[in-house]
Amino acid sequence: MNEVTFQNVSKTYAGNQVKAVDDLTLSLNAGEIFGFLGPNGAGKTTTIKMLTGILSIDCGQITVFGRDLVRESIAAKRNIGFVTDSGVLFEKMTGREFINFMADIYDVSLEQRRTRSDELIDRFSLREVFDKQIGSYSHGMQQKIAIVGALVHEPGVLVLDEPMVGLDPQSVREFKNIMRAHADKGNVVFFSTHVLDMAEKICDRIGIINKGKLIMSGDLDEIKAAKGDESLEDIFLTVAGTASEV
Secondary structure, three states: OOEEEEEEEEEOOOOOOOOOEEEEEEEEEOOEEEEEEOOOOOOHHHHHHHHOOOOOOOEEEEEEOOEEOOOOHHHHHOOEEEEOOOOOOOOOOEHHHHHHHHHHHOOOOHHHHHHHHHHHHHHOOOHHHOOOEHHHOOHHHHHHHHHHHHHOOOOOEEEEEOOOOOOOHHHHHHHHHHHHHHHHOOOEEEEEOOOHHHHHHHOOEEEEEEOOEEEEEEEHHHHHHHOOOOOHHHHHHHHOOOOOOO
C-alpha cells in the first residue's frame, strides 16, 4: 500500500489550549506531488514533524506504506526522506562523509550510494566542494547536500518543508524535475511551500490548512474549476487568509 494516511490526527503544544493540528484526516497517494499550503502558524510544520517522528501524536494515527508510525516507528521512518528550509547539518563533515553517513543509516550499498549520489551531485554542481567541510558551504550548497542526503536511499515518501529556500534558479529547476521524476516512479512527494505559483505548476493535488484544520483538499484542476477557474493564489487568500503564529 504505497500511500501515507493521517486519520483524525491532533496535536496541542504544552501551555497552549488551541490545537496546532486539529483532527487531520488526509491521504497522500503514490505517484503524486501533494502541495501542503497554509499561512504561517497554520499547522503545516507541526504536521510534517509528526509525520517524520520529530513530534509525538496526541491522538489519531499516521501510517506510512501500511506501517503505523507509532507501533512500527523504525520501519515506517525507513521509507521517509526529509528536507527542511534550514536543516541542521554536521558542519565538520565533508559532503562525501555526510552522504555516506546518511547511506549507512539506511543500509544503502556502496554501489547504490555512489550511483545515486553521483548523478545528484553533478545536477546540483557540488562536485568541486564534495570533499570540503559542509561548514564552508554557502546556505544554498548546504541545502543541496541536504537534498542529496534525503534522496540517497530512494525514499518512498519525500517530505519537503520549504526545501528551495536559498537555492539558485537553476537548482530550483533541477529540484522540481527531481520531484516530478520521484513521484512518477510511484513514490509520494509531500511538499509544503508558501510559493503558490510553484505549487500551482508542479503539484497534482493540494491541501490547505488553517488554524490546525484541513479546510480544502483535492485535485488542483477540479478545485480551480469549482472556484470559477480562479488562480491558486486567489483561492488560497479566499479560503485561508492569514493566521497568527502557533
